[in-house]
Amino acid sequence: xxxxLNWLLMVLPFALxxxxxxxxxxxxxxxxxxLVATLRxxxxxxxxxxxxxxxxxxxxxxxxDMGWFVLFCLIDGSLFQFCLARGLVESGAGLxxxxxxxxxxxxxxxxxxxxxxPINPIGWIGLTVGIGGIVCIGVSPEILGHxxxxxNEVLDTQLFGQGQGWMLVAALAMALGTVLIxxxxxxxxxxxxTGWHMILGSFPLSIWHFLxxxxxxxxxxxxxxxxxxxxxxxxxxxxxxxxxxxxxSRKELTSFSTxxxxxxxxxxxxxxxxxxxxxxxxxxIGVLFVISSVLLVSQRSRLWxxxxxxxxxxxxxxxx
Numbered sequence: 001x002x003x004x005l006n007w008l009l010m011v012l013p014f015a016l017x018x019x020x021x022x023x024x025x026x027x028x029x030x031x032x033x034x035l036v037a038t039l040r041x042x043x044x045x046x047x048x049x050x051x052x053x054x055x056x057x058x059x060x061x062x063x064x065d066m067g068w069f070v071l072f073c074l075i076d077g078s079l080f081q082f083c084l085a086r087g088l089v090e091s092g093a094g095l096x097x098x099x100x101x102x103x104x105x106x107x108x109x110x111x112x113x114x115x116x117x118p119i120n121p122i123g124w125i126g127l128t129v130g131i132g133g134i135v136c137i138g139v140s141p142e143i144l145g146h147x148x149x150x151x152n153e154v155l156d157t158q159l160f161g162q163g164q165g166w167m168l169v170a171a172l173a174m175a176l177g178t179v180l181i182x183x184x185x186x187x188x189x190x191x192x193x194t195g196w197h198m199i200l201g202s203f204p205l206s207i208w209h210f211l212x213x214x215x216x217x218x219x220x221x222x223x224x225x226x227x228x229x230x231x232x233x234x235x236x237x238x239x240x241x242x243x244x245x246x247x248x249s250r251k252e253l254t255s256f257s258t259x260x261x262x263x264x265x266x267x268x269x270x271x272x273x274x275x276x277x278x279x280x281x282x283x284x285i286g287v288l289f290v291i292s293s294v295l296l297v298s299q300r301s302r303l304w305x306x307x308x309x310x311x312x313x314x315x316x317x318x319x320x
Contacts (some may be wrong), residue, residue, distance in 0.1 A: 010247055011262060013240040018266025020236025023228040025088050030221040033085035034209035038202045040228055041081055043196030044238035051242070052191045061196060062187035069193065072184045076177025077201015080170050087166030104176035114179060120304045126296025129289050136286025181245050194245045198237070262294055 026038045061069050184193050265287055
């Protein structure tokens with residue numbers, strides 16, 4: 001029972017991120033990416049720090065972690081959230097999520113290099129299948145047909161639009177942030193780090209927004225718009241990031257980050273319901289590839305060595 005609950009909590013951040021993409025998509029066009037990114041970071045960071053205070057967790061950032069913490073704020077806070085919001089201006093929630101969640105492959109390579117996280121052949125197959133799923137979901141059917149020599153015409157269509165480019169930069173920033181949390185939490189609490197980095201990461205974005213005279217300080221949003229922003233802030237940001245970086249500081253990074261391949265699935269489903277975004281056949285095939293990728297990478301040790309069990313796999317009463 002505890003193992004199932006732990007698994008659900010590990011998947012929850014990616015479900016919240018996927019649905020938040022659909023919630024944010026209509027807001028960035030009217031409010032601007034800097035404002036939406038600020039509203040997603042600042043209130044969520046305050047909520048996390050307050051929760052850490054109520055839970056009596058240490059709030060101070062250790063001196064040894066301070067340099068990594070500043071870098072973490074700029075990359076995972078400011079850069080990632082801005083590129084995410086900016087990419088949503090020109091791409092749909094589902095498509096944007098697909099491109100941003102190509103980051104597990106980057107994490108896998110970095111984690112292997114820096115921390116020695118094992119990636120056996122099953123894991124590499126799973127990562128490749130996941131990237132293939134992202135291509136099926138994100139690249140237009142016309143371009144795919146051209147690649148597979150099924151069409152005669154010459155295409156002028158770009159492989160990735162400007163929105164997808166922003167999302168790819170966001171994916172790189174997220175991957176670096178996932179790895180940086182290990183260095184940032186050497187002696188500091190990961191929950192406090194998450195909250196403070198969101199607060200401080202919002203400062204450059206808020207200053208940028210206030211200096212932009214072409215937009216109002218606060219947009220003329222309806223109650224429904226503010227409800228979507230609140231959902232993206234407190235559930236899709238505060239709760240999701242709190243859980244994500246708590247697990248990322250403790251779990252094996254390659255398996256855990258590969259769960260990010262589920263985010264496009266949640267984004268596509270919620271985008272279809274809220275924004276009437278629709279998938280064609282090749283995109284549904286990509287969704288199946290993504291789910292298969294998560295299963296392969298998360299279970300790669302068991303699939304590669306099906307008859308071997310470590311002490312961690314044995315019942316508790318047998319290990320003392």
